[in-house]
Amino acid sequence: MNIQEGHSRWGSRGTARASIAAGLDFKAIACAFDGQAILNDISFSIEPGEIVSLLGASGAGKTTLLRITAGIEVPTSGSLYLNGKIVAGEGVFIPPEARNVGLMFQDYALFPHLSILGNVKFGLRDLPQKAADIEARAALDRVGLSDYADHFPHMLSGGQQQRVALARAIAPRPSILLMDEPFSGLDNRLRDRVRDETIAVLREIGATCVIVTHDPEEALRVSDRILLLKGGHIVQYAEPEELYYNPVDHWAARFFSDLNEVDGVVRGGLVHTPIGRFDAEGFEDGQEALVCIRQQGVRLHKAINKEYVSALPARIKRRMFLGEIDLYEISLKDCSEPFFVRSSSGHNFMKGENIGVSFRKKDVLIFAK
Template sequence: MHEGRNRWGSRGTARAAIAAGLDFEAIECSFDGHEVLRDISFSIEPGQIVSLLGASGAGKTTLLRIAAGIESPTSGKLRLNGKVVAGEGVFVPPEARNVGLMFQDYALFPHLSILKNVMFGLKDLPLKSADIEARAALKRVGLEEYADHFPHMLSGGQQQRVALARAIAPRPSVLLMDEPFSGLDNRLRDRVRDETIAVLREMGATCVIVTHDPEEALRVSDRILLLKNGHIVQYAKPEDLYFNPVDYWAARFFSDLNEVEGVVKAGAVHTPIGVFAADGFEDGQDALVCIRQQGVKLHKAINEEYVSALPARVKRRMFLGEIDLYEVTIKDCDNPFFVRSGSGHIFVPGENIGVSFRKKDVLIFAKSS
């Protein structure tokens, strides 16, 4: 099967699940005195796809394992559809939570056929019913004809789809996925991820995905939980997180930024590259103006002496395929600016140009001491 061309099973054929909500209340978790999670409180609505996003060591996988019932919180409560499954002296084991778990390495059994791997999670069903459900799940991910194959006979993308089929076959109310696409090459990852999300949407199950990739989180999620060092930085819809980050760290997590220091005067930040409106700051306060690389627009100079926006000069151009990355110097600004441009016009090193900034890509934060 050529994974780049053939589609998975027909849309609309995934077996429906009865989605459950998840409520995390003041979850704390420590190992050998080391605090891994601190005061984690948030809710996931039934049927939502939520990404747990953060760098390595942020606590993402630990939080997922608590949801699965593999780990117990040190304190706090976890509710599944309003029922406490961890905390208050209660601990419901994984097999009693109707929660599916898909591991990063897929965890397929090498000695079992693909069909038997998918049937492994259907032990409560009669053999014939389990066979029917497993084949239906394989059909949905486009691997029904591979039922008698073994994992080593399949590509990485196909193995990922087997793991997905095994996870969805029992129709879990919550599906937990730990970095499910990280083992795939870049070209295959987008396709497998999009088809996987299509299956999850058809099922209607609540889904929690651990990822360290901001673009992936933006692409697949209804909401994103951004974690740092075991605590919540921000929990919001992708658009809100991207355009209204709660702080400088959150902004940097999602975007490469150009940064210029300035001082607030009468509700605006005064910088070497212009004046920017800034509500909620005090006069005399030091501020940091951050501009996303794709929010800088390059303009042709009208002549050698005059440009149509802030005067600047191209220092170098880097070809990245569909876009160009430019390094430019702006008059009166000591910091080099980097610009991602897909305009199609090529600016050459040494060329005098003008630059302007797209308002929605300008973010302003208080400067840390």
């Protein structure tokens, strides 16, 4: 019978053993399998100690890029540098074991025939037995599993197995830690806690960390910078707030937010739409544009004496209770498209109620159509 996650706590914060972080430079990396391009012209840098997420939909090239970083895959062209030293490309290839890189896989890849301590010690085979034992037990202590050293993986819950995999990855004190969707196998109840504790460990050890994820909220939550990939190309590489508030294109905006979208035409520096006019700096007169408004950037107002103050007239079509927020579908005057609003105001608007709406400026994004 599995031991439940709630029966063991994480170790004390600030006790993880530090690594010496390394920087990474990717220069025109490309990779193809059987003639099919997986990555194209990937060029970016990661500073020592940064946590960077590789984000994108399935097939974007995230895991391939991670495997190239680890040395499991060889790029078709381009070069990879670790602390300024080439490790792949230009006729050079440094194998994984010589890169001081830690790996943590989506399925944890624990050895069922080894004890928890044995699993953690597996990456410490170059150390004398006593030193390996000390390092492994220190890593287990940091993730709160020192009491389970003699157990086997099948005796632990999924969350605890994830923690064993983390302990095994950090025990050798890697310069770079690579994680392939490390939280996707956990249920929603555990994911936030395990993720937050894992990031705390990563910050403590100081290693450079690259995390593959398809979850934009997760990437925003854990990253110093995010590399957004689509079809093997870089769409945008930026800090979370920059990527969220200043997406480079419509696709990037939709990847991070549920949007209401309205067509418009630019005249006199403004986009004219059925729901109002919006600033359109940098657009030409007559150009067609797409106004995108995040659902959480729409504010609902009560109607007072059938008048609306600084708000467009609208009507509630339906309300959906989602726990901490309400999701409303509303109809706006002169707009044929349905509008959706995520509201945490605490006021319940009723179906059929006449209301007003306004838009938060930073949640209005405009793109050329």
